Amino acid sequence: MENFKKVHNRENTRSVKWDMRHVVFQSDDVLPMWVADMDFQAPKAVNDALIERAKHGIYGYTMIDDNIKNPIINWISKRHNWEINKEWLSFSPGVVASLHMAVQAFTKPGDNILVQTPVYTPFYSVIEAHERNVVKNPLIQKDYYYHIDFEDFEEKLKQGVSAFILCSPHNPVGRVWKKEELEEMARLCVKYDVLILSDEIHADLIYPGEKHIPLASLSDEVANKTITFMSPSKTFNLAGLHASYVITPDEEAKKQLDNHLVKQGHNHLNTMGITAIEAAYQHGEQWLDDLCTVLDEHKKYVTAVLEEKTDVLTVIRSEGTYLLWIDCSKLQMNSKELKAFMNESAKVGLNAGIDYGDEGEMFMRMNIACPREILEEGVNRLITAVNNR
Template sequence: MSIFDEVHDRLNTRSMKWDMRHLVFESEDVLPMWVADMDFKAPKEVNEALIKRAEHGIYGYTAVDNEVKDSIVNWVKTRHNWGINREWLSFSKGVVTTLHMAIRAFTEVNDKVLIQTPVYTPFYKVIEAHDRKIVKNPLFKEDNYYKIDFKDFEEKLKSGVKAFILCSPHNPVGRVWKKEELEEMARLCLKHDVVILSDEIHADLVFNGEKHIPIASLSDEIAANTITCMAPSKTFNLAGLEASYAITTDKEKREKLIDEFNKQGHGNGLNTMANTALEAAYKYGAPWLNELNSVLEGHKNYVTEQLENRTDLKVTRSEGTYLLWIDCSALNLNAEELKQFMIHQAKVGLNTGIDYGEEAAQFMRMNIACPRATIEEGVNRIIEAVNNR
């Protein structure tokens, strides 16, 4: 049996996904397939490194040294073919935290910030929390596949946009952007003097035949206009340890970002266990990740196949992440009705599409980073509930 088939009991571990069901869904009966963490153990090398560090028993202030930085440099080069320098790195507890600081550092109150909807919910919050204005470049779906409206993209940039938050790979629609798409977005941002804040937290989670390309790796000029946010958290199921980093090639931008962290009291480092886990994951986790991606693609194919002959539920074609974007519009339910149907009839805890944008009111997001037995149970519950409507 694969390590990814093993079912782990996560109850009573203070798991947001499992132990907070009564708060999120007002029910303990739902099978949780929502918040983006995995029901898999981290690589054994990571757990062994954490145990060894804990055995030392002293948890004083911890530095991010060159060995940790080199593990990142080597990972990004090996995995994404991008040669970066240690000096370009800065650190934070999470990508969302970095986005908050970047919005403050590179835009002013009332400035416009562009996002491509439907998109990861915190993007809205990091803009509005600092009194900036959201500008939307809606993605459009063609043949069950999301694409960028570049004409609208440029028109929006021309309206006075100062920053663009890119989601790459895209959450929730699962697109892994092609080189030509990235080049065109980058070209237009340079043309209109718009800084790119690139959330690439799902960079390592791509399916066979697909390739994640960091937008900043396209050219030195594009890199100088980009703050790239990455982390091992989604890749290796380390979200609770709070480890992420930004890659900023431009010295002035990097110093400005770090200064904003310091002004807001966040500092520029990682906690003791985050340091340890990040290094171990990037040094030893590649074989585990390769198997994981194969498992996730199998899960995606299973769910797609189970629903492909139905007219009422459709899985959007995706190329990466462990999140499926399911079109439920044929059920003819509004956003609240769809949410309640999934909770009370299907008894499956999914993310509601409307949280990612008004245009997604009849979609649901499913997390497939769990054992196959959980996937099968969740899909069967949904199918049975729809059949019994």
């Protein structure tokens, strides 16, 4: 656990999170708790593997063989009880890039694509950049917990939807969907012949006592309507290595997706990304278990102290990810005022909820994947600012 306590100076490393503060927040003295990477070092086994590979000193074209695929297959089997075939795997630099490819491969301009809002901001650009239409199925918040509006979900599908981009676990609200929720979404998509693009990049970041279920693992019928997007990048803090994979059980859909990946030149991984995948999935399990324990402690701390020391900030109940969704509606500010307050008064760099859709207007997203010392500083800044406003 000591690995998660040490504060590392990330400034002057070209870190988006730390070195772009002036660009994003118009200030260099905000404490950045926004973009979804961690302030923890990757597992020692990963760093050792990367250093050893670098010693070779030659970085030519690198193939993806069974020594890379088998650790992925074994990881998904052990962590998520889903048996996949290596022939189902495709590779790309990132989940967002793969989503772009899938939208192009399986939908056409003018098609409607469903998302559950508030939702991860690139979903909007993935849809709109290719002249498709965003259709919203807003989540329902009740007692600081989010639920799916299945009546609205089905009505939107009835009206004509080509694909549904599922965020599972959900970013930013932190829901880990229960089996019955996944089954109902899958049932309706099969009923209305809607392709499911399931972004499961946060699948491993689950709080103790909770369980992520890959949607495609529900049945063969569902698997053949689902394309699943995964990566070790969030799990092991490897985002800068640009390595992800796609799981497509349907043979024809796999060929179609691969064709688009090849056309766009997105079907390769870099040498270090390949090295990191192998090391992380073979040797990173204990590190991940420890991380999830730390994140659970962090979530409980932030939730309790904001409730105790303020009467205006409430953390939404969540089951996964290292991102907290904070209800700021009692501050009675509009989204512009709220963002300015956090940047200028609290000096904490959070993600503005409005960026995830209109439904997030009164919210902010906080990244808690940092040493406790940094977390407490950020929370104390928030408390001081709201109590002195």
